[in-house]
Amino acid sequence: MAGTLYLVPTPIGNLGDISGRMADILSRADFIAAEDTRVSIKLLNHLGLKKPMVTYHRHNIDTGGQVVVDRLLSGESCALVTDAGTPAISDPGEELVVRCVAENIPICAIPGPCALVTALAVSGQPTGRFTFEGFLAMNKKNRRAHLESLRGETRTMLFYEAPHKLAATLQDLSETFGPQRPLSLCRELTKLHEEIWRTTLGEAAAHYQENTPKGEFVLVVRGAEPPEESEATLEDGLLLVERLRSEGLSLRDAVKRAAKELNLSRNQLYDRAVNS
Ligand code: SAM
Secondary structure, eight states: OOOOEEEOOBOSSOGGGOOHHHHHHHHHSSEEEESOHHHHHHHHHHHTOOOOEEEOOGGGHHHHHHHHHHHHHTTOOEEEEOSSBOTTSSSTHHHHHHHHHHTTOOEEEOOOOOHHHHHHHHHOSOOSSEEEOOSOOSSHHHHHHHHHHTTTOOSEEEEEEOHHHHHHHHHHHHHHHOTTSEEEEEESTTSTTOEEEEEEHHHHHHHHHHSOOOSOEEEEEOOOOOOOOOOOOHHHHHHHHHHHHHTTOOHHHHHHHHHHHHTOOHHHHHHHHHHO
């Protein structure tokens, strides 16, 4: 029987975010697949653990992925860790999960630190509906197409960005959504220099034209205002009643349905319908 792939989130800055379950899985797994063993060894040392490790990262997705899958198929269990946060969120863990799904290998995700959820929660932007957009492409055409696809987006939008591309990204976002669009710039979350700057795209873009960005960033951009719903009038109601009657409904039923659909007073609509 195949072993289990455990997706083990690791702190995004603060080692105090290590959970008991995370440590337990790391200590019990047969081996660890790490994005960068030099980063993960520090975590293991902190936990007083020694474990066999293999590397699995962006540049060995095929070969490294196959090694992990073969060992899982032979019955070993594997804990996948990335440099920080939840594996498979904007990192190559995604491809390993897809491979394991295809091989019917059991997968168990441990809940834990994730930059996007932490940023969303602290942003002060609406959280009821949001869309995670990951990193914008470097390629100009793909980047433009990605931004264009978001032009009318009404949900809160979250982006990851590396410091050396932040200024250009803020400029592009400001041009797409307008400089007044509210932005929560979440920097160095859970770390000593954590900063949440609730500002606008224009202000942030101007600031980072002049100042070099330092640290890690999540951008939380307010969605577009939804178009105002126009309120239906009694005339709209009469038209709908007429249509429903032509479909065979009685006057009473047509009024009932139209009033409900258009959020109108049933009595007023009925009076208008019999007097028109
Ligand atoms: N899998 C990770 C997760 O669960 O958040 C994300 C990995 S992705 C390769 C790295 C990006 O996450 C960074 O470029 C940054 O946008 C964001 N990030 C990670 N740690 C962060 C932190 N402490 N503060 C702000 N952003 C962070």
